[in-house]
Amino acid sequence: TFDRRHNSTHTPPPARYGGRHTVTLIPGDGIGPELAKHVCELFRFCCVPVDFEVVDVDSSMASEDDIDDAIMAIRRNGVALKGNIETNHNLPPSYKSRNNLLRTTLDLYANVMHCQSLPGVRTRHRKIDIMIVRENTEGEYSSLEHENVPGVVECLKIITKTKSLRIADYAFQTARAKGRRLVTAVHKANIMKLGDGLFLECCKEVASGYPEISFESMIVDNTTMQLVSRPQQFDVMVMPNLYGNVVSNVCAGLVGGPGLVPGANYGENYAVFETGTRNTGKSIANSNTANPTAMLLASCLLLDHLKLHDYASMIRRAVLSTLTETKLHTADLGGQGSTSEVLQRVMNAVQSTGPRTLSM
Amino acid sequence: MAGTAWRSAVSQVVGALKKESLQPRTFTRGIHTVTLIPGDGIGPEISTAVMKIFEVAKAPIQWEERNVTAIQGPGGKWMIPPDAKESMDRNKIGLKGPLKTPIAAGHPSMNLLLRKTFDLYANVRPCASIEGYQTPYTDVNLVTIRENTEGEYSGIEHVIVDGVVQSIKLITEQASQRIAEYAFEYAKNNQRASVTAVHKANIMRMSDGLFLRTCREAAEKHKDVKFNEMYLDTVCLNMVQDPSQFDVLVMPNLYGDILSDLCAGLIGGLGVTPSGNIGANGVAIFESVHGTAPDIAGKDMANPTALLLSAVMMLRHMGLHGHAQKIETACFDVIRDKKALTKDLGGNSKCSEFTDAICQRVRELV
Numbered sequence: 001t002f003d004r005r006h007n008s009t010h011t012p013p014p015a016r017y018g019g020r021h022t023v024t025l026i027p028g029d030g031i032g033p034e035l036a037k038h039v040c041e042l043f044r045f046c047c048v049p050v051d052f053e054v055v056d057v058d059s060s061m062a063s064e065d066d067i068d069d070a071i072m073a074i075r076r077n078g079v080a081l082k083g084n085i086e087t088n089h090n091l092p093p094s095y096k097s098r099n100n101l102l103r104t105t106l107d108l109y110a111n112v113m114h115c116q117s118l119p120g121v122r123t124r125h126r127k128i129d130i131m132i133v134r135e136n137t138e139g140e141y142s143s144l145e146h147e148n149v150p151g152v153v154e155c156l157k158i159i160t161k162t163k164s165l166r167i168a169d170y171a172f173q174t175a176r177a178k179g180r181r182l183v184t185a186v187h188k189a190n191i192m193k194l195g196d197g198l199f200l201e202c203c204k205e206v207a208s209g210y211p212e213i214s215f216e217s218m219i220v221d222n223t224t225m226q227l228v229s230r231p232q233q234f235d236v237m238v239m240p241n242l243y244g245n246v247v248s249n250v251c252a253g254l255v256g257g258p259g260l261v262p263g264a265n266y267g268e269n270y271a272v273f274e275t276g277t278r279n280t281g282k283s284i285a286n287s288n289t290a291n292p293t294a295m296l297l298a299s300c301l302l303l304d305h306l307k308l309h310d311y312a313s314m315i316r317r318a319v320l321s322t323l324t325e326t327k328l329h330t331a332d333l334g335g336q337g338s339t340s341e342v343l344q345r346v347m348n349a350v351q352s353t354g355p356r357t358l359s360m
Numbered sequence: 361m362a363g364t365a366w367r368s369a370v371s372q373v374v375g376a377l378k379k380e381s382l383q384p385r386t387f388t389r390g391i392h393t394v395t396l397i398p399g400d401g402i403g404p405e406i407s408t409a410v411m412k413i414f415e416v417a418k419a420p421i422q423w424e425e426r427n428v429t430a431i432q433g434p435g436g437k438w439m440i441p442p443d444a445k446e447s448m449d450r451n452k453i454g455l456k457g458p459l460k461t462p463i464a465a466g467h468p469s470m471n472l473l474l475r476k477t478f479d480l481y482a483n484v485r486p487c488a489s490i491e492g493y494q495t496p497y498t499d500v501n502l503v504t505i506r507e508n509t510e511g512e513y514s515g516i517e518h519v520i521v522d523g524v525v526q527s528i529k530l531i532t533e534q535a536s537q538r539i540a541e542y543a544f545e546y547a548k549n550n551q552r553a554s555v556t557a558v559h560k561a562n563i564m565r566m567s568d569g570l571f572l573r574t575c576r577e578a579a580e581k582h583k584d585v586k587f588n589e590m591y592l593d594t595v596c597l598n599m600v601q602d603p604s605q606f607d608v609l610v611m612p613n614l615y616g617d618i619l620s621d622l623c624a625g626l627i628g629g630l631g632v633t634p635s636g637n638i639g640a641n642g643v644a645i646f647e648s649v650h651g652t653a654p655d656i657a658g659k660d661m662a663n664p665t666a667l668l669l670s671a672v673m674m675l676r677h678m679g680l681h682g683h684a685q686k687i688e689t690a691c692f693d694v695i696r697d698k699k700a701l702t703k704d705l706g707g708n709s710k711c712s713e714f715t716d717a718i719c720q721r722v723r724e725l726v
Binding site for chain 1: 512517518525531533534566598
């Protein structure tokens with residue numbers, strides 16, 4: 001049967017028309033739509049040559065047509081900015097996580113999150129600078145489960161040599177490109193000897209090809225302990241899917257929370273940008289209290305990917321300088337500022353640096 | 361279905377029987393015999409320290425020391441020595457020091473053997489900030505309850521084809537029911553207000569979904585304890601920002617492993633964290649979870665805090681709250697005083713000096 005979703009043997013050309021890029025925008029649920037709107041506003045204000053093709057995904061629908069359309073749009077444009085799509089985990093397994101479907105179908109194999117201590121944000125630990133490279137398509141997220149005997153469920157975790165080599169290579173390439181000096185592989189190979197053992201073997205194999213970069217490995221439970229006591233010891237970390245989930249959330253919490261860290265999902269042909277910790281933020285939706293920093297920084301990663309570096313730096317500078325204004329901090333940072341106030345301040349900061357902006 | 365009704369009836373009866381044996385046991389003249397497994401490395405010296413402190417505190421405990429080096433039984437199956445098994449089955453309560461994990465000794469780790477022998481299904485780790493031992497987190501007061509027999513650690517792995525490995529995570533209704541029941545009972549017996557189930561059912565719909573359902577069913581039976589559910593990533597995210605919002609956490613094996621070590625890290629590491637393992641038939645083994653530290657073994661440098669706090673947990677489990685409180689207070693007071701700390705706590709006293717300081721404080725508290 002013809003499976004529209006998986007039929008991709010040809011890389012579409014980069015979507016540039018008249019010097020402008022078209023980027024797929026998936027607002028998602030919770031705080032997603034309002035943050036997406038803010039990104040659009042900011043881009044228009046800064047005259048960024050990006051047009052958004054908005055694709056809504058209705059997470060309450062049982063049919064997968066919505067997510068299939070979104071995937072098709074991303075194939076068309078090559079790049080996307082997305083909010084988190086809610087997954088109702090009380091529904092039966094036939095209803096799959098839309099976010100996961102998107103990642104696996106487009107083979108966005110590397111999830112990269114750069115957690116840095118930011119000026120203006122008070123945290124218990126300082127000088128954190130960790131780059132997390134997480135395998136994004138297999139491992140525990142293979143969604144292969146069955147119940148052979150009533151009351152006994154088996155869930156399969158798949159680790160393959162190909163994907164482990166691929167993610168390890170990605171981690172070392174990134175480390176080399178950014179001048180990082182240490183890559184730590186996080187695993188539980190003492191217990192899952194075959195699965196995580198294979199992952200570790202692959203990392204070691206790739207490490208031998210990058211002699212200028214040190215390679216270490218650490219068991220995941222020790223890793224979390226080390227992260228909360230001395231996070232400064234880590235540089236680049238590479239790991240399978242589930243441990244990546246844990247470690248990236250711990251690191252995001254260490255540098256100030258889910259409102260600050262952007263995330264990127266890279267594949268061979270496509271790139272999708274989102275907030276690092278992938279929260280829907282249902283409880284604070286539409287209250288003008290969400291922290292737009294993570295989404296705005298994600299949009300800067302998007303601009304860098306499109307090689308619009310000047311715009312990226314301009315917006316990033318404005319966002320980070322706004323972060324130093326404590327009285328504008330939103331609730332997640334312990335303040336009472338509103339999203340719109342933060343956005344206004346970002347726009348002011350951009351305007352004051354002198355580039356051409358849309359008059360307000 | 362008739363099958364389900366029969367199964368639940370049986371489990372209710374078994375549950376009632378189990379409840380009986382979880383009550384504290386009183387022997388003749390109120391002296392409880394406890395199996396003591398000193399362990400390897402620093403194990404013997406910290407066990408001696410604990411025994412000394414208990415003696416000074418006049419705790420009604422009689423220690424029965426046993427060794428658990430693995431031996432090969434008939435048929436080549438590895439097992440713990442029969443006298444150790446017999447002692448534990450008789451006494452039901454045990455205290456264990458660190459055991460070394462042999463590499464290439466041919467037999468599985470001792471901890472695994474103990475777990476299988478006594479069906480130690482629940483690993484309980486109370487993590488509370490220690491006033492005298494500063495960490496960046498000062499308001500931790502939670503308990504992690506981890507299912508310890510199945511889940512991701514079932515050890516079932518296969519090579520499908522060259523380069524493709526599958527590991528099987530097993531979740532059963534029976535084990536999930538058992539751990540959920542235990543979590544709520546623990547909450548009730550220790551005056552904890554809420555139980556949070558930690559899961560990833562958005563991705564692992566069937567397995568964590570089953571775990572979650574059984575937790576909800578147990579919550580229905582214990583309406584006086586609040587129940588909520590949280591994704592693993594949300595717990596991790598919130599734990600490092602504000603750990604005070606968590607109370608009792610119950611979860612399957614892997615998440616429990618990671619989270620319990622994360623929480624231990626919040627309060628200062630494995631050197632100060634107590635731990636207890638609850639088994640079927642009323643067996644409970646309390647242990648220190650740090651390593652054997654062979655580099656400082658025999659040098660009177662070890663820190664007995666973890667084993668001591670586990671022993672205090674044991675006293676509470678047995679209903680001896682008065683003695684437990686006394687010993688725990690003495691230990692925390694000495695740490696707060698900072699006059700006789702071992703090296704890992706930031707001082708340079710010997711283990712024996714630290715122990716003596718606690719004994720002195722216990723005498724003052726009597």
